[in-house]
Amino acid sequence: MAANHPGHEYLPILGLPEFRLASAQVIFGKTSRFLSKPQLATLQTISGTGAVHITAQFIKLFLNPNAKVYVSDPSWSNHRIMFEYTGFTVIDYPYYDNDNRGIKWDAFRTTLEHAEPGSIFVLHPCAHNPTGCDLDQTQWKEVGRIMKERQFLPVLDSAYQGFASGDLEKDGWAIRYLTEQLGLPAFVCQSFSKSMGLYGERVGALHIVLPQNEDPHLIRNIESQLGWISRKEISTPGRYGATLAATILVSPTLYAQWQMDLKTMSTRISSMRAAIRDGLKQLNTPGDWDHVVSQIGMFSYTGLGKEQVAELRTKHIYMSSNGRISVSGLNSGNVEYFCRSVSEVVKGTI
Secondary structure (H helix, E strand, O other): OOOOOOOOOOOOOOOOHHHHHHHHHHHHOOOOHHHOOOOEEEEEEEHHHHHHHHHHHHHHHHHOOOOEEEEEEOOOHHHHHHHHHOOOEEEEEEOEEOOOOEEOHHHHHHHHHHOOOOOEEEEOOOOOOOOOOOOOHHHHHHHHHHHHHOOOEEEEEEOOOOOOOOOHHHHOHHHHHHHHHOOOOEEEEEEOOOOOOOHHHOEEEEEEEOOOOOOHHHHHHHHHHHHHHHHHHHOOOOOHHHHHHHHHHHOHHHHHHHHHHHHHHHHHHHHHHHHHHHHHHHOOOOOOOOHHHHOOOOEEEOOOOHHHHHHHHOOOOOOOOOOEEEHHHOOOOOHHHHHHHHHHHHHHOO
16 A cells, blocks of 8 residues: 555544535635635535535524424425424425426415525525426526525535536536625535435535635634534544545546536436437327426426326336436437337326
8 A cells, every 4th residue: 555545544524625625616616715715614424415414403503493494395305304303394385386397486486585584495506306497597596685685594405516507617506696696604515426426425515605704713613513513423424435526626637527527417318308308299299398308407307197107117117106207217228118108108198
């Protein structure tokens, strides 16, 4: 073993320093003022799940134990589970319109306008899981305006940055707008599971950003409390996955390759979305299938019902009972069969 090889020693409680800095640069940009001012506390976590869990613990212990926590309807199931397990009251905010295959924007905005001041809103910055329906920039600006007026605290779960559009900057826009331009304090939960394919290594980070802070002692105190929570639960975070991620993020050559790979993967998923829509239309499948391409990311809410999903399973096509599919599971070799099977089932059940 080389003399400078890190071996298998424990990491510091807060995580691998190179990874913590590099992960923050991915989220906020390498020139972000948060990196040079005392406005950012970062903890390496057990992927995005760990980041959300530590967020819930921190808010419960040190901020507002009685706050109402709002999650989208629908949302990633762990959002509700982890906040409820920590003792919060969790409320759904309207998000997905099943009839129009889009966002219930007016209902969502109304909920924002009437929620108690100081409430917590769990938001998906890009590639909403599970619907694939994202807010546009105009809608994000309205969300930010209301959140600032009513002093809401955003929890931004960033599991797909770069993997949705293939562009790290575009996928990170909502986070940077809310924190840098509007100056909202926020919890940002970050995962590299999808964007680096490190599912089993559980590589993630929690960033607490305080855009107005100038007191370095406050950031140190926050990181001390984050470390205290993490120490009780996992002792120290894993070294191997963080080392892999940091190696890519700090190397200009590997970073450029990673960006190219993100574009390749997101483009492939987009091409499968187009193939689904075009295939179903060519087969004269009843319904409007344009929503498949207007959604983004790994998942799509197809609009198929439970009975149709059950029938598709007899054809060895598997998806959630609510009609959600993993678009990334399709390829040029099976998408035609998928479209033909869906078309047959839809025609047979209308």
